[in-house]
Amino acid sequence: MESVGDYEYNTKDLIGQGAFAVVYKGKSKKSPALTVAIKSITKKSLAKSQNLLGKEIKILKELTELHHENVVALLDCKESSHNVYLVMEVCIA
Numbered sequence: 001m002e003s004v005g006d007y008e009y010n011t012k013d014l015i016g017q018g019a020f021a022v023v024y025k026g027k028s029k030k031s032p033a034l035t036v037a038i039k040s041i042t043k044k045s046l047a048k049s050q051n052l053l054g055k056e057i058k059i060l061k062e063l064t065e066l067h068h069e070n071v072v073a074l075l076d077c078k079e080s081s082h083n084v085y086l087v088m089e090v091c092i093a
C-alpha cells in the first residue's frame with residue numbers, strides 16, 4: 001500500500017490515466033469504507049504544466065466549497081519528493 005496522508009492506495013488499483021497523471025482507487029485509513037480517487041502527478045511532468053496544476057487545484061477548492069452532489073470534492077492535497085497527489089471523491093459512472 002502507498003500512503004498519502006490519511007489515505008492509501010495500491011498501485012494495482014488503477015482507475016484511469018490522463019495527460020499528466022495517473023488516478024488510483026484508494027481509501028481512507030481511518031474509515032476504510034470511504035473510497036477515494038487519488039490522482040498522482042509526477043513532478044517531472046509538472047515542469048511543463050505547473051500553471052495548469054495550480055489552476056486545477058484552485059478550481060477544485062472553489063468547487064468543493066459549493067458542496068454540490070454533482071461536483072467532485074477535493075479532500076486533500078499532498079506532495080512527496082517526486083509526486084503531487086490530489087485526493088478526491090471518487091466518481092462511479
Ligand SMILES: Nc1ncnc2c1ncn2[C@@H]1O[C@H](COP(=O)(O)OP(=O)(O)OP(=O)(O)O)[C@@H](O)[C@H]1O
Nearest residue numbers: 015016017018019020021023037072088089090091
Ligand atoms: N475523481 C475521480 N473519480 C473516478 N475516476 C476519476 C476521477 N478523476 C479521474 N478519474 C479517471 O482518471 C482518468 C484520468 O484523469 P485525469 O484527470 O488525469 O485526466 P483527464 O481529465 O481524463 O484528461 P487530461 O489529462 O487531459 O486532463 C479520467 O479519465 C477518469 O477515468
